[in-house]
Amino acid sequence: MTLTPPLAEVLRRAVQPQRLIDTAVKLIQVPSPTGQAGAVADRLAELLHADGFAVERPTGGHATAPAVVARFATGRPGRTLQFDGHLDTVHLPFVPPRVVEGRITGSGSSDMKAGIAAAIEALRALRDTNTLPGGAILLTCHDLHEAPWGDGRQLDQLIRDGIVGDAVLVPEYLNHCIPIIGRGSLTWKATIRRPGPPIHEVMRPDEPNVIAAGAELVRRLFQLHERLAARRDPLAGSDSLFIGQIHSGEIFNQYPQECWLEGTRRWLPGTAPAAVEQELRDLFADLARDTGTSVAADLMVVRDAFQLDPHDPLVPAFQEAHALVSGRPLPLGAKMFCDDGNSFWSLARIATITHGPTAGGAHTVHEWVSIDDLVRVAQVYALTAVAYCA
Numbered sequence: 001m002t003l004t005p006p007l008a009e010v011l012r013r014a015v016q017p018q019r020l021i022d023t024a025v026k027l028i029q030v031p032s033p034t035g036q037a038g039a040v041a042d043r044l045a046e047l048l049h050a051d052g053f054a055v056e057r058p059t060g061g062h063a064t065a066p067a068v069v070a071r072f073a074t075g076r077p078g079r080t081l082q083f084d085g086h087l088d089t090v091h092l093p094f095v096p097p098r099v100v101e102g103r104i105t106g107s108g109s110s111d112m113k114a115g116i117a118a119a120i121e122a123l124r125a126l127r128d129t130n131t132l133p134g135g136a137i138l139l140t141c142h143d144l145h146e147a148p149w150g151d152g153r154q155l156d157q158l159i160r161d162g163i164v165g166d167a168v169l170v171p172e173y174l175n176h177c178i179p180i181i182g183r184g185s186l187t188w189k190a191t192i193r194r195p196g197p198p199i200h201e202v203m204r205p206d207e208p209n210v211i212a213a214g215a216e217l218v219r220r221l222f223q224l225h226e227r228l229a230a231r232r233d234p235l236a237g238s239d240s241l242f243i244g245q246i247h248s249g250e251i252f253n254q255y256p257q258e259c260w261l262e263g264t265r266r267w268l269p270g271t272a273p274a275a276v277e278q279e280l281r282d283l284f285a286d287l288a289r290d291t292g293t294s295v296a297a298d299l300m301v302v303r304d305a306f307q308l309d310p311h312d313p314l315v316p317a318f319q320e321a322h323a324l325v326s327g328r329p330l331p332l333g334a335k336m337f338c339d340d341g342n343s344f345w346s347l348a349r350i351a352t353i354t355h356g357p358t359a360g361g362a363h364t365v366h367e368w369v370s371i372d373d374l375v376r377v378a379q380v381y382a383l384t385a386v387a388y389c390a
């Protein structure tokens with residue numbers, strides 16, 4: 001369906017900034033560290049019930065915080081557009097919400113409760129104006145997003161259970177481009193140990209030396225990174241291996257029993273996460289054999305890689321809506337972080353666009369989000385739905 005300025009004006013007027021702010025504040029008020037988002041999910045379900053929406057609460061394998069699912073169907077033929085967001089926040093001290101100087105602050109304001117509120121406001125505007133020509137809107141919100149406390153399995157189960165749309169909008173804080181590619185991510189930790197008790201360094205045996213083994217592991221990991229860097233995408237960059245931490249010893253002259261290293265591994269679409277894991281496990285096993293140590297590997301796949309077909313019907317619908325609201329389409333680009341769009345693509349090949357409000361302070365105690373841009377996002381989501389669902 002072709003969008004028009006009069007239609008855009010109808011939806012612009014239907015988006016109520018104060019209602020949007022109130023929703024965001026009510027969600028931010030409820031602390032929800034990853035794994036413990038049950039109370040805020042209950043709050044969201046109550047808000048949607050009060051708005052007249054029927055709400056489902058599938059567990060997605062996480063019964064302590066069942067997901068929130070709401071649907072708005074026209075009863076006419078068309079596609080289903082899904083708005084999806086995570087309700088959990090990183091494990092930092094809770095900061096209550098404030099509305100000040102055109103911003104909402106507080107834990108989860110930028111990542112991503114305010115974005116969810118904007119999606120909900122778009123849903124309300126579509127219902128209130130009866131402008132959705134066909135199809136339906138599906139709203140899903142869930143826990144277990146933020147790594148390392150969560151591994152995305154609740155959303156993964158919802159996808160496997162078929163609680164999905166034909167395409168998805170995710171209101172994470174990215175809005176400078178339409179991301180059409182993104183790398184997958186895995187966190188790794190290798191713990192190198194030697195036999196025997198703690199001992200003064202003057203009494204130490206010659207071998208094995210866990211610090212020397214750690215240094216050798218660093219060398220081998222850098223060699224792996226150099227090989228991986230040969231595979232490159234012009235937008236998303238290259239496959240990579242990153243070392244972020246190295247630790248060993250308790251005091252300066254005690255012969256250490258343990259050395260551990262920690263970092264990430266990222267990969268482009270086309271590489272299987274299982275192959276990434278096996279490559280690292282083999283590398284760690286070889287090191288243990290060659291150095292006479294034991295190496296315990298702790299690996300967690302955060303998300304698989306992501307890709308979006310720029311010719312999918314979601315893209316022109318979104319571009320038309322964005323241009324009508326903001327005056328211009330967006331360039332195509334890369335998604336530098338992993339989000340739930342990666343899961344929709346890797347598990348079900350569902351087209352997903354990550355687009356949210358201008359915000360800052362994610363994964364800190366100083367989160368903020370622009371109120372004006374929340375209103376803009378709500379308008380873009382509503383118009384995208386009109387263009388896509390028809």
